[in-house]
Amino acid sequence: xxxxxxxxxFRIFVWLEQRSxxxxxxxxTLLVGIIAWLDAATGSEIAFGLFYxxxxxxxxxxxxxxxxxxxxxxxxxxxxxxxxxxRPFPYAYSLIPVWNTSVRFSFFAIVVWLLASLRAxxxxxxxxxxxxxxxxxxxxxxxxxxxxQELTRAQRYNHSLTLISFDVDNxxxxxxxxxxxxxxxxxxQVVRTARxxxxxxxxxxxxxxxxxxxxxxxxxxxxxxTVSHKVxxxxxxxxxxxxxxxxxxxxVVTCVDAHISIERLIQRADDVxxxxxxxxxxxxxxxxxx
Numbered sequence: 001x002x003x004x005x006x007x008x009x010f011r012i013f014v015w016l017e018q019r020s021x022x023x024x025x026x027x028x029t030l031l032v033g034i035i036a037w038l039d040a041a042t043g044s045e046i047a048f049g050l051f052y053x054x055x056x057x058x059x060x061x062x063x064x065x066x067x068x069x070x071x072x073x074x075x076x077x078x079x080x081x082x083x084x085x086x087r088p089f090p091y092a093y094s095l096i097p098v099w100n101t102s103v104r105f106s107f108f109a110i111v112v113w114l115l116a117s118l119r120a121x122x123x124x125x126x127x128x129x130x131x132x133x134x135x136x137x138x139x140x141x142x143x144x145x146x147x148x149q150e151l152t153r154a155q156r157y158n159h160s161l162t163l164i165s166f167d168v169d170n171x172x173x174x175x176x177x178x179x180x181x182x183x184x185x186x187x188x189q190v191v192r193t194a195r196x197x198x199x200x201x202x203x204x205x206x207x208x209x210x211x212x213x214x215x216x217x218x219x220x221x222x223x224x225x226t227v228s229h230k231v232x233x234x235x236x237x238x239x240x241x242x243x244x245x246x247x248x249x250x251x252v253v254t255c256v257d258a259h260i261s262i263e264r265l266i267q268r269a270d271d272v273x274x275x276x277x278x279x280x281x282x283x284x285x286x287x288x289x290x
Contacts, residue, residue, distance in 0.1 A: 021063050025071075028055035032075045040082030049104065052079075056108055057115050065116035072108035076101055132206040134184055135191040143205035143213060148262045150217045155259065162224040164214040164231070165269035166250040169281040171210040173245060186244055193238045197231045213269070221254040221288045228252045228284050247282035249273055255289045265289075 016024065032055050039048035052075045060068025080101045091097055130142035138146065147163070154161040168174075168190065175183040187210065194204050194214065203215040214231070216224060228250055235248050251273030253265060260268075268289065276285045 016058065016062055021067075024059060024062060025067060028059050028071055029074065031055040032071060032078065036075065036078035036082055039079060040086045043086060043088075049079075049107075052108065053111055057111060060112040060115040061119050065112060068112035068116060069109060072105060072112055075108060076105040079104060135188050135206050137191045137195075137212070138203055138205035140205065140207045143203065143207065143215070144262065144266075146203050147215050147266070150215060151255075151260075151262050151265065154217070154255065159218045160220040160254060160256055161265075162216040162219040162221075162227075162252065162254045163265055163269045164216065164224070164228055164250060164252050165266070165273040166212055166214075166231075166248050167273065167277070168210040169247040169249055169277070170245060177245075182244075186239070186246070189238055189242070190235060193234050194231050197227065197234050213266070219254070220256075221286065224252050224254045225284075225286050228286065232284060249277040249281050250284045251276055252284065252286040253289055254286070260289060 032052060035048055035051045035055075042048070052072075056068055056071050056075060059071050080097065083097060083100075130139060130145075131137070132139045151161060153159070168186070171183065171186070174186055187206070190212065191204060191206070194212070198204065198214065198216075201217060205213050205215075207213055214227075216227060219227065232248050232250055239246050251269050251271070253269040253272060255265065268287070272285050272287055276283045
């Protein structure tokens with residue numbers, strides 16, 4: 001029973017996360033209005049304070065701390081107005097309603113802050129779990145997940161998909177002669193430079209050491225050739241300008257109908273890249289997978 005309830009709540013939150021922020025705010029505001037009306041209609045004998053937390057907490061968790069706090073203030077205002085209108089006799093002291101309202105808002109604000117802070121912490125942990133700590137590129141786990149999703153999408157809609165695999169030639173020489181900090185800076189510069197050549201929805205990942213991969217959704221063979229040469233030329237210009245004695249071996253695989261497994265796609269790109277590396281380095285090889 002508990003598992004079913006947990007699963008149901010999880011599905012509800014997943015559904016809510018897929019709604020637009022405007023829809024969520026409007027719905028939550030209407031819900032607060034209904035709760036405030038019930039609160040005022042039933043008088044002070046029945047407490048409704050806890051029910052306000054449902055829409056307030058949902059907005060704080062799904063949208064932002066600011067919107068959660070705004071809804072908390074709106075809820076407190078409605079409570080205050082309803083209390084003043086429906087109260088059968090006046091308070092003993094005029095400051096009592098002000099005190100009660102302040103305490104209620106403070107309680108709502110604390111809950112909003114806790115929920116928003118927890119969500120931000122979870123989002124940071126999620127991002128770190130999918131990001132290479134050194135370069136800020138996607139890590140291998142995140143890349144496999146994204147590549148699998150894009151491959152499925154390409155198969156469904158019959159789109160082209162391109163995967164670029166590349167590594168840094170003579171990277172060990174940098175570590176041996178210039179030191180590991182210089183090698184780290186080089187890897188960071190590689191990601192920054194490559195990313196500047198890509199579209200916002202393209203994905204660059206560090207798969208390990210000095211090996212990288214770039215996923216180009218909806219990219220055909222001709223476009224892939226253009227992008228790979230652009231990436232290499234920018235990378236070479238950057239490292240030469242900073243005095244790094246390295247070059248780049250690049251393997252490019254483009255799928256036309258994408259009827260290939262993600263494991264096979266990545267392996268093909270690696271094979272093409274290593275073929276370049278074993279036959280002189282500092283070159284680009286592109287293949288088309290029918």
